[in-house]
Amino acid sequence: MSKTMDNQLQQEVDKRRTFAIISHPDAGKTTLTEKLLLFGGAIREAGTVKARKASKHATSDWMEIEKQRGISVTSSVMQFDYKGHRINILDTPGHQDFSEDTYRTLTAADSAVMLIDVAKGVEAQTIKLFQVCAKRGIPIFTFINKLDREGRSPFDLMEELEQVLGIRSVPMNWPIGTGRDLCGVYDRTLNQVELFQGDDHSTIQVQKVEDYNDPVIREMAGEFLHDQLCQDLELLDVAGDPFDMEKVQRGELTPVFFGSAINNFGVQTFLENFLKLAPKPEPRKSTAGLIEPTDEKFSGYIFKIQANMNPAHRDRIAFLRIVSGKFQRGMSVKHVRAGKEIKLSQPQQFLAQDRDIVQEAFPGDIIGLFDPGIFRIGDSLSQASEIVFDELPTFSPEIFAKVTVKNALKHKQYQKGIDQLTEEGTIQVFNTVSFDDTLLGVVGQLQFEVFEYRMKGEYGVDVQLQRMPYQFARWIIDDNIDPSKFRINSTLVKDKKGNYVVLFENEYAMRTAMEKNPTAKFLETAP
Numbered sequence: 277m278s279k280t281m282d283n284q285l286q287q288e289v290d291k292r293r294t295f296a297i298i299s300h301p302d303a304g305k306t307t308l309t310e311k312l313l314l315f316g317g318a319i320r321e322a323g324t325v326k327a328r329k330a331s332k333h334a335t336s337d338w339m340e341i342e343k344q345r346g347i348s349v350t351s352s353v354m355q356f357d358y359k360g361h362r363i364n365i366l367d368t369p370g371h372q373d374f375s376e377d378t379y380r381t382l383t384a385a386d387s388a389v390m391l392i393d394v395a396k397g398v399e400a401q402t403i404k405l406f407q408v409c410a411k412r413g414i415p416i417f418t419f420i421n422k423l424d425r426e427g428r429s430p431f432d433l434m435e436e437l438e439q440v441l442g443i444r445s446v447p448m449n450w451p452i453g454t455g456r457d458l459c460g461v462y463d464r465t466l467n468q469v470e471l472f473q474g475d476d477h478s479t480i481q482v483q484k485v486e487d488y489n490d491p492v493i494r495e496m497a498g499e500f501l502h503d504q505l506c507q508d509l510e511l512l513d514v515a516g517d518p519f520d521m522e523k524v525q526r527g528e529l530t531p532v533f534f535g536s537a538i539n540n541f542g543v544q545t546f547l548e549n550f551l552k553l554a555p556k557p558e559p560r561k562s563t564a565g566l567i568e569p570t571d572e573k574f575s576g577y578i579f580k581i582q583a584n585m586n587p588a589h590r591d592r593i594a595f596l597r598i599v600s601g602k603f604q605r606g607m608s609v610k611h612v613r614a615g616k617e618i619k620l621s622q623p624q625q626f627l628a629q630d631r632d633i634v635q636e637a638f639p640g641d642i643i644g645l646f647d648p649g650i651f652r653i654g655d656s657l658s659q660a661s662e663i664v665f666d667e668l669p670t671f672s673p674e675i676f677a678k679v680t681v682k683n684a685l686k687h688k689q690y691q692k693g694i695d696q697l698t699e700e701g702t703i704q705v706f707n708t709v710s711f712d713d714t715l716l717g718v719v720g721q722l723q724f725e726v727f728e729y730r731m732k733g734e735y736g737v738d739v740q741l742q743r744m745p746y747q748f749a750r751w752i753i754d755d756n757i758d759p760s761k762f763r764i765n766s767t768l769v770k771d772k773k774g775n776y777v778v779l780f781e782n783e784y785a786m787r788t789a790m791e792k793n794p795t796a797k798f799l800e801t802a803p
């Protein structure tokens with residue numbers, strides 16, 4: 277490869293930031309995303325993303341469920357430019373009902389922004405998503421939102437981050453007053469205050485100061501709020517964690533930003549700081565060792581497959597995260613698992629609103645490939661020889677249902693549907709050892725609805741789902757499995773590959789089984 281080509285690749289890699297926003301529903305993810313897209317000029321008016329969230333836009337109305345429930349079932353990708361950076365935001369569904377897709381999407385991100393409601397603190401879904409990010413050790417940035425409302429004290433929230441998530445935090449800015457009294461934030465790195473002005477908190481005045489003791493702040497915010505600010509920041513200076521880039525990079529320390537997405541307050545400074553601190557596309561582990569983004573040979577892996585985005589064509593889209601090299605439309609690559617050369621001729625890029633045909637793309641970018649049924653989650657595509665990227669994690673199902681087909685004559689289509697949807701990663705399938713009943717396992721209730729809908733829509737099969745009381749699945753490794761030992765509040769099943777799995781109704785049943793079978797190993801996911 278020529279030197280100029282090398283340089284171009286290096287430059288493209290350096291300017292990219294690919295991240296996911298993780299949060300509990302209602303924390304303000306849609307609002308924040310929209311503000312970021314506005315800064316980047318990817319959308320022109322506020323309300324565009326909101327409208328999409330309300331599922332009025334054609335891009336996301338590929339599935340009736342979305343329309344009915346006004347949610348985005350599957351995660352998508354948004355790309356925009358800001359001050360010389362190219363930013364890819366991976367959208368994870370903000371709804372309670374999320375799925376394995378949500379988790380897997382996080383594997384395509386190089387960092388995460390954790391959005392927290394100042395009044396609610398760390399909530400259930402944030403915890404789950406955080407844990408997936410923490411397992412990968414990616415940097416996590418925290419944005420504490422809705423500062424214009426009465427909320428919890430910043431110290432209290434920092435304590436909660438540590439207690440509940442086990443992560444230390446370092447505030448990058450600090451609120452001056454809160455709720456109705458909020459008048460701005462003090463930026464600890466730039467030594468400046470950003471002030472709200474006017475009743476609607478719309479105008480922002482930025483003022484450089486000496487440090488937080490600067491009398492200018494006193495004039496602006498009043499004696500009371502300034503005293504409070506000085507007290508808080510002195511305490512932070514003495515007892516708080518210092519900023520440590522290496523700890524941030526390892527995901528051990530989270531930089532915290534306070535702001536209000538809806539008032540566009542603190543959002544731009546957050547974005548600018550984030551772009552400075554967040555990692556560019558990282559190398560990925562593979563069978564051929566670490567693959568560097570600047571490796572001239574193109575490679576990537578599929579982390580998600582989405583069916584029927586366009587009901588008229590019944591196409592599937594495979595989402596590919598580029599790991600190395602330059603992607604060019606029409607290029608030939610090796611589909612490693614299938615052992616075949618394929619041509620990537622109709623790739624798509626996911627912008628704020630429309631799907632465009634991509635001509636070229638670089639590491640960190642996500643492209644959508646039309647999938648005539650040849651891809652599986654975790655597949656590697658590569659220009660070099662046989663690169664296989666580290667397997668994508670699977671997740672322990674937490675909700676279970678027994679599935680039966682209403683019309684026995686449809687059994688063949690039913691089996692085909694089950695096989696295909698399992699392969700896509702929509703559901704996990706188990707068969708009970710005692711009666712050979714078929715059980716489905718998922719991480720989010722919505723996956724059942726998607727399953728039912730697609731079995732009918734794509735395979736013409738009506739299924740009946742009966743919820744089962746199990747909450748935990750454990751893959752059992754033992755030389756002598758005795759089914760009689762797994763009867764009370766649990767059941768023994770086999771997964772698709774014939775591995776033994778026990779489903780438990782509660783934690784007590786699981787603990788008892790572990791005590792009674794001291795030689796067995798209980799794994800959360802398939803070995």
Ligand code: G4P
Pocket residue numbers: 299300301302303304305306307308326370421422423424425535536537538539
């Ligand atoms: P989500 O995607 O995380 O589910 O949250 P979304 O952005 O939809 O925000 C949830 C609600 O919180 C919305 O109100 C939104 O306007 C509000 N919100 C977002 N950021 C802020 C903020 O900084 N301050 C305050 N006070 N509110 C904020 P809603 O009433 O549910 O919707 P809408 O009627 O405003 O559209």
